[in-house]
Every structure is written in C-alpha cells, then in structure tokens.
Amino acid sequence: MPAFGFAHLRGRRHHSDVLEYLERIQATLDPFGGRFVIHGPPAEVLEGDWPGSMVLIEFPGRAEARAWYDSPAYRAILRLRTDHVEGDVLLIDGVGPDYDPTERARTLRAEAERAGEPAA
Structure with missing residues (x-):
C-alpha cells in the first residue's frame, strides 16, 4: 500500500537555500x-x-517514506527548507484500490457503539 509525505507550506520564499x-x-x-x-x-x-x-x-510504503525522511542524504538538506519556509509535514498511509468508504463508516459506527457514543 502506498504511503505519502504531505507538506502544507506557508510563507514560501525564493531564498537561494530553498532553491538549492x-x-x-x-x-x-x-x-x-x-x-x-x-x-x-x-x-x-x-x-x-x-x-x-x-x-x-x-512512496511504495510507510517504511520507505520514513527511511527517506530519516536518511542522511535528506537530513543534509532539510535545513535549507526549514530555515526559510514554515510548514507542517506528515507521513500518512494511502488506501488500496479496493478501499470502500462504506466499510469505513461501518467500522466507525461499531467503534462508537462499543464506546457508548451516539454515531450522529
């Protein structure tokens, strides 16, 4: 299952470090x-x-995404961005081709019922 590195970047500047x-x-x-x-x-x-x-x-999966983020090669350039651009960065798993949002709703309803919460 694919995984994704997602960044929401704000205050972007065209600093020479960012370009590098x-x-x-x-x-x-x-x-x-x-x-x-x-x-x-x-x-x-x-x-x-x-x-x-x-x-x-x-990325092919979460392991590859995490390995990239922690790699010496990426760590060597990370400050070029973080010193000049504010943002939030996440690693998140994707869903497979058979993903069914209806099944997700069933799972969430069952969890709410087990916790004694109304599924409004």
Missing part, C-alpha cells in the same frame, strides 16, 4: 522510490481557507 533544496531533493527520494505527485502552486480552494501551498510525495 529543490535542486537536491530528487536525488534523496530516488533510493526510496519517492516521486512527486503534487508540488505546488496554490490550489483552487472550494471550501474553507487554505493559505500556502502543498506538496505530496508518494
């Missing part, structure tokens, strides 16, 4: 099968508020 980070990041992703899915420009916001931009990087 962009020039070097792909080489840190390649050994872990990472690839950019989204890199970028502001999204069209349909509901709510979304300041900043987003980045989504796909």
Whole structure:
C-alpha cells in the first residue's frame, strides 16, 4: 500500500537555500522510490481557507517514506527548507484500490457503539 509525505507550506520564499533544496531533493527520494505527485502552486480552494501551498510525495510504503525522511542524504538538506519556509509535514498511509468508504463508516459506527457514543 502506498504511503505519502504531505507538506502544507506557508510563507514560501525564493531564498537561494530553498532553491538549492529543490535542486537536491530528487536525488534523496530516488533510493526510496519517492516521486512527486503534487508540488505546488496554490490550489483552487472550494471550501474553507487554505493559505500556502502543498506538496505530496508518494512512496511504495510507510517504511520507505520514513527511511527517506530519516536518511542522511535528506537530513543534509532539510535545513535549507526549514530555515526559510514554515510548514507542517506528515507521513500518512494511502488506501488500496479496493478501499470502500462504506466499510469505513461501518467500522466507525461499531467503534462508537462499543464506546457508548451516539454515531450522529
């Protein structure tokens, strides 16, 4: 099952360190099968508020995503971004091709019932 590195970046600056980070990041992703899915420009916001931009990087699985983030190669460039761009970064598992949101709802209802909570 794929896993994703997701970043919500704000206050982006075109500092030379950030540009160097962009020039070097792909080489840190390649050994872990990472690839950019989204890199970028502001999204069209349909509901709510979304300041900043987003980045989504796909990996074959959570182990590869974590290994990339902890790798010496990535750690060597990380400060080039974090010193100049504010943001939140997450690792999250994706869902498989057979994912069924109806089944997820059933599971959540059952958990709520076991906890004695109404599933409103």
